[in-house]
Amino acid sequence: MRIVFEKTSYTYMENTPLEKRALHEVSTTFPSGEIIAVIGRTGSGKSTLVQHINGLLRPSQGKVTIGERTVDPKTKKKQIQKLRENVGMVFQYPEHQLFEETVEKDIIFGPLNAGTSEQQIKKQVPMLIQRVGLDESLLHQSPFHLSGGQMRRAAIAGVLAMNPQVLILDEPTASLDPKGKQEIIELLKEWHEEKRLTIIIVTHDMEEVADIASRAVVMHDGRIAMEGHAQEIFEQQGRLEALGLDLPPRLKVLSYISVKTGVPFSSWSLSPEKAATEVNASRKGNKDV
C-alpha cells in the first residue's frame, strides 16, 4: 500500500497556551512494499508523522492517503476503524496496547474484532508466537507479567495476526538485548519477504536502518530534511551529522578507510559481509591501512 502525505501539518493542544506544532506541511510518498526507516533526533516529529498513517492522529491541515483511504481533519471514526484493519501499529511502549487478561486473548483481539471466527484465528496463534519467539507457556499468562522484550513480541504477534498491508513499528528494538534485536529484525525481514507489505520503522538505531531499510526519511523540527534510498542517505555523512545523526559504526569505519586511502567506494554496502569485502579491496589498493 502506498502512503502519500500532502501538506500534512499537526499541532498538539491547538488553540491553547501550550500549543505545539509538531509537523509543518509535510509532503512525501512512501512507496508500496518498501521498508522505510523514519529517523531523526528526539522530538523531531517521527512518532507524530507515523501516527497519521493509522489514523491515531488526524492532520490539523492537509491529508494523508493510505492506499484507497484518506485521513484528513474531518475523517470520521468509522473510516479510521476500517483503515486500521489494514494498517497495524506496534507502539513505542507496548504496554499501552496490551490490555486483555491473557497473552492469547491479546493476540486474537484484533482479528476477532474485525470479524474472524475465534476458531480460525486460534489456529494461527502457535505459528504467530513461534514467529515472534515467545514460549507457548506464556499464552495463558497476563501480558503484564511479561518482561519488556516479551511484551513487545506479544504486541507484534497481535498486530501480525491482523495480516496488515502496512505495518508501523515505533522503536521496535529499543531496550532489547543484541540477540533479541537481531531476532526482531530477522522476523520483520522474513515477514516482508513473504507478504510484500509496506513496513515503516521509527528508530534511533542507525545499524538497524542499514540492516533492514530500503528507504529512509530524516525528520528535523517537524519537517522532512532528507529522504531517499537508505544508501543515498548514508552517502551524505556531512548532512546527517549536521542534523545531529551519525553513520552506523560499520559505515563510519568504511568512511574512515576511504578518506585515509583515497580509494573511493563505488557504492556503499550496507551489509557487514559486503563492507568487509570492500575494506579488503581497499587494503589491496593501499598497504598503509
Ligand SMILES: Nc1ncnc2c1ncn2[C@@H]1O[C@H](COP(=O)(O)OP(=O)(O)OP(=O)(O)O)[C@@H](O)[C@H]1O
Ligand atoms: N501529546 C503531546 N502534547 C504536546 N506536545 C507533544 C505531544 N507529543 C509530542 N509532542 C511534541 O511534538 C514534538 C514531536 O514529538 P514526537 O513524539 O513526534 O517526536 P519524536 O521524533 O518521535 O521523538 P522521540 O524520538 O523522542 O520519540 C515534540 O516537540 C514533542 O514535545
